[in-house]
Amino acid sequence: MTRLTTGLARTARPRPSLTYPEVGATRAPESLPEGYHHLRHSAVVGHGRTAFEAAGAAVTTWRTHRASGATVRSEAVRAEPGIHLEVSVGVGPVRIGAPCAVVWTAYEEHRVGFAYGTLTGHPERGEESFVVTLEPDGSVRFTVTAFSRPAVWYTRLAGPLIPPLQRAYARRLGRTLRRLVRT
Secondary structure (H helix, E strand, C coil): CHHHHHHHHHHHCCCCCECCCCCCHHHCHHHCCCCCEEEEEEEEEEECHHHHHHHHHHHHCCHHHHHCCCEEEECCCCCCCCCEEEEEEEECCEEEEEEEEEEEEEECCCEEEEEEEEECCCCEEEEEEEEEEECCCCEEEEEEEEEEEECCHHHHHHHHHHHHHHHHHHHHHHHHHHHHHHC
16 A cells, blocks of 8 residues: 555656746747846858758757757657746756746757747746747758756856856757858
């Protein structure tokens, strides 16, 4: 009886919840919610349908994040709404884990990507999207859009350092995706 109860308690444990009310707001990047730092970064990563498909697959299977140096632990191999994952950066004991949940996806003819939102335990509150588009001229564009604000003491303390670090990471993702598309 004890084993059964213990097993039930494990499966009944609540999953972490999203930590912000504006879920899905990165779908409309032109009107991000107020009260957050906003990030918009876009880069051309290739040209043509083949490059678009390669870029979309790399983004939605976490390959771009991993190839950029992040560790990604996910319950799925591909982004789908409701999937929980943890993205972490750093080395050894100086590794910061960021639990997230995929809040929306786009698997369209000219647009592929997803957004994840912060879960309880994430050092920030907000949402970030990673979208690849095939432009009318054949250019393949990768866009990172985010809104966030500190959620824990060390991100509040780091204050003005966080936005430049986020921009640098978005640029790194773009460079990495460009490299992945070429190979």
